[in-house]
Amino acid sequence: NLIQCLIEALDVDAGCLALMNNPDGTSAKTIAVRLDGKKIENFDYQLSETPCKNTLINCGVHIVSENVSQIYPEDSFLTDYGMTAYAGTSLYDDQGQLIGILSVTSRTPIKENEFVTSTLKIFTSRVSSELERQQTDVKLREQAALINETNDAILVIDMDYGIQFWNKSAERIYGWT
Numbered sequence: 551n552l553i554q555c556l557i558e559a560l561d562v563d564a565g566c567l568a569l570m571n572n573p574d575g576t577s578a579k580t581i582a583v584r585l586d587g588k589k590i591e592n593f594d595y596q597l598s599e600t601p602c603k604n605t606l607i608n609c610g611v612h613i614v615s616e617n618v619s620q621i622y623p624e625d626s627f628l629t630d631y632g633m634t635a636y637a638g639t640s641l642y643d644d645q646g647q648l649i650g651i652l653s654v655t656s657r658t659p660i661k662e663n664e665f666v667t668s669t670l671k672i673f674t675s676r677v678s679s680e681l682e683r684q685q686t687d688v689k690l691r692e693q694a695a696l697i698n699e700t701n702d703a704i705l706v707i708d709m710d711y712g713i714q715f716w717n718k719s720a721e722r723i724y725g726w727t
Contacts, residue, residue, distance in 0.1 A: 553566070556669070560654055561656075563586060563656050564655045580594075581650075595627075605640055616635055618633055618634060618635055628655065637670060642678065652677055700719060
């Protein structure tokens with residue numbers, strides 16, 4: 551789990567990966583949250599009055615080294631779990647579109663901002679790539695399902711005339727399994 555690895559690398563208490571619910575950046579939905587080594591149920595949240603909003607405004611790494619729950623008292627995650635520090639970064643796809651936020655929180659102050667910044671940047675690259683790979687997989691599965699729905703036989707043949715793929719209709723028409 552990338553989030554757990556990030557938590558361990560930075561020696562923090564919690565990590566979160568959230569995807570934007572809308573392009574205007576007002577809300578997000580977590581897809582991976584870990585706190586004290588345990589998985590937390592995913593949730594939707596409004597970004598106003600949270601350090602995540604400033605992460606989006608800064609378009610890069612945003613760090614609040616200490617007193618984060620006092621600065622953002624409306625952020626229930628920070629206050630409920632007694633968080634002192636926050637570090638987060640915006641996630642973008644290969645087209646430069648905002649897709650989410652990767653963040654960590656700690657009950658102790660962050661002392662090495664440069665280390666946290668560089669580590670977040672490394673993980674951001676990996677997380678963005680993984681999210682895009684997952685989205686591509688979903689699209690491919692959707693396209694394959696559509697191809698299987700047609701009544702026409704569809705075959706994909708390589709340059710040596712070897713069949714690489716055929717749909718359900720080809721199986722039915724030609725009797726191939």
